[in-house]
Amino acid sequence: MDIPAPSIKLLIAVPAYNEEKDLPHLLEQLEPWKEDVLVIDDGSLDQTAKCIIEKGFKFMQMETNQGLAMFYRNAALHASKNGYTHLLAIDADGQHDTSYIPAFREKLHQYDLVTGNRFHFTEGLSGSKIASNLFAILLFKEFLNISLPDVACGYMGMKLEVIPDDDTISRFEIIYELRARHALAGKHCGSVRIPAIYHPNSQMNTNISEIDGLIRAVSRYNSSPVLTSILESIRCRSDFSISLSGFEFESVFNGTGAYRFITNDQKAREYFTVVNQE
Numbered sequence: 001m002d003i004p005a006p007s008i009k010l011l012i013a014v015p016a017y018n019e020e021k022d023l024p025h026l027l028e029q030l031e032p033w034k035e036d037v038l039v040i041d042d043g044s045l046d047q048t049a050k051c052i053i054e055k056g057f058k059f060m061q062m063e064t065n066q067g068l069a070m071f072y073r074n075a076a077l078h079a080s081k082n083g084y085t086h087l088l089a090i091d092a093d094g095q096h097d098t099s100y101i102p103a104f105r106e107k108l109h110q111y112d113l114v115t116g117n118r119f120h121f122t123e124g125l126s127g128s129k130i131a132s133n134l135f136a137i138l139l140f141k142e143f144l145n146i147s148l149p150d151v152a153c154g155y156m157g158m159k160l161e162v163i164p165d166d167d168t169i170s171r172f173e174i175i176y177e178l179r180a181r182h183a184l185a186g187k188h189c190g191s192v193r194i195p196a197i198y199h200p201n202s203q204m205n206t207n208i209s210e211i212d213g214l215i216r217a218v219s220r221y222n223s224s225p226v227l228t229s230i231l232e233s234i235r236c237r238s239d240f241s242i243s244l245s246g247f248e249f250e251s252v253f254n255g256t257g258a259y260r261f262i263t264n265d266q267k268a269r270e271y272f273t274v275v276n277q278e
Contacts, residue, residue, distance in 0.1 A: 008108055010157070011084040012101065013075035014039045016092040017065060020047040026090075027055040029098040038078055039092070040071050067171030068154075072178075076163040088157040095197045096155040103192045104157040111190030113162050113182045115148070116155035118196035120276040122269045125196055126204040131249065131261035134268050136176075136214055138244035143222040146183040149191055149275055151176060152210070172213030180217055193276075205258035208234055211251075247271075 012033055016023055023039075030037050038058050041049045043065035052059040060074060072089070079087050086108055090096045096116070107114040122130055133152055140146045154175060162182060169177050182189055198204070212234055219227045226242065233240035241250050250262040 008086050008105060009084045010036060010086045010088055010105055010108070011075065011079040011082070012037045012088045012090060013071070013079075014090055014092050015042055015068060015071040016040065016044065016048050016052070017042040018044045018046045018048060019092040020044075020051055022094045023048060023051050023092045024055065026092055026094055026098070027051070027057055030057075033098075033101065036084075038075060040074055042066055042071060069169045069171055069174040072163050072174050073165065073167075076160050076165075079160055084160065086157060086159055087163065089154060091154050097195055097197065100155070100192055100194050104155075107190040107192055108157050108159075111188060112159045113178065113187070114157040114190040114192060115150060115179065116153035116194040117149040117191040117276075118153055118194055119150055119272045120193045121196075122272050126198070127265040127268075128204045128206075128260050128262065129196075129198065130265065130268050130272070131263040132206045132259075134247065134263065134271060135242075135244065135249050135251075135261055138247060139214065139218055140176075140180070142244050143218050143224060143227065144180055144184065146180065148179060148183070148189060149272075151179055152214070153194075155192075155194060170213070170216075172210045173217045174213075176214050176217035177220070180221060184221060205254055205256075205260045207258050208237075211259060 012030065014037065016039055034057060038060065039052045041052060041059055041061045043062045049061055060078065075087055088101065088104055104114055119133060133150065136151045137148065140148060140151050152175060156178065158178065162178065164177065164181060179189060215227050215230050230240055230242065237253050239252050247263050251259045252262065253259055
């Protein structure tokens with residue numbers, strides 16, 4: 001006897017902070033799903049709110065910038081109140097291709113959490129971006145025994161029950177906490193292969209807030225002094241290095257609130273090629 005696929009009512013939620021430049025284009029792409037889209041203006045200081053109003057999308061406006069963790073809590077609350085069963089988060093800056101929305105919806109019939117996988121094809125990608133994402137992946141693997149093809153992608157679909165109602169999780173930490181908590185509960189995470197889209201003028205560095213969120217999420221489940229040392233380096237804005245699963249990583253502070261990751265580029269690209277063939 002065939003088991004019917006679970007019923008899905010999907011809210012597409014967009015976190016937007018100072019995105020007046022890129023948001024209008026994204027909203028144009030989201031027109032086919034307009035009735036099921038919520039944009040959360042996270043205390044923007046530019047014309048982000050005006051862009052949303054002009055395009056006629058539902059939106060929620062925060063008085064101050066509260067970060068991604070609060071975005072998820074607010075989006076989940078709105079979804080629950082309006083009869084949605086699932087949430088799909090998509091960035092406002094144009095890095096997530098909306099044509100993959102149906103693929104996420106389809107995967108959500110099988111998995112409670114589905115994430116984008118950007119590194120199935122690395123040609124043309126910056127070595128520092130490959131290095132920083134491999135660092136995150138191997139950190140999960142070595143300290144949490146969790147193997148995922150991409151642990152930092154913000155393009156994610158999930159059942160509302162997956163979203164933790166935990167005010168101790170702050171900002172970017174939620175991206176990693178969702179994956180870690182789900183996997184450590186013995187549940188499988190689905191993935192959708194999506195293109196890695198970065199702006200041409202991007203410096204390809206990783207913001208301190210993202211690295212801090214990653215280390216704090218992993219530290220919740222493993223109190224290794226190695227992780228404590230990295231957090232201290234970040235606090236002091238100093239360079240740090242670490243060996244993970246046969247890779248040597250150097251992380252160099254660039255003086256403007258971000259780090260540049262360095263590792264053996266050829267070996268890193270080969271790693272992603274092999275992992276994505278499995």
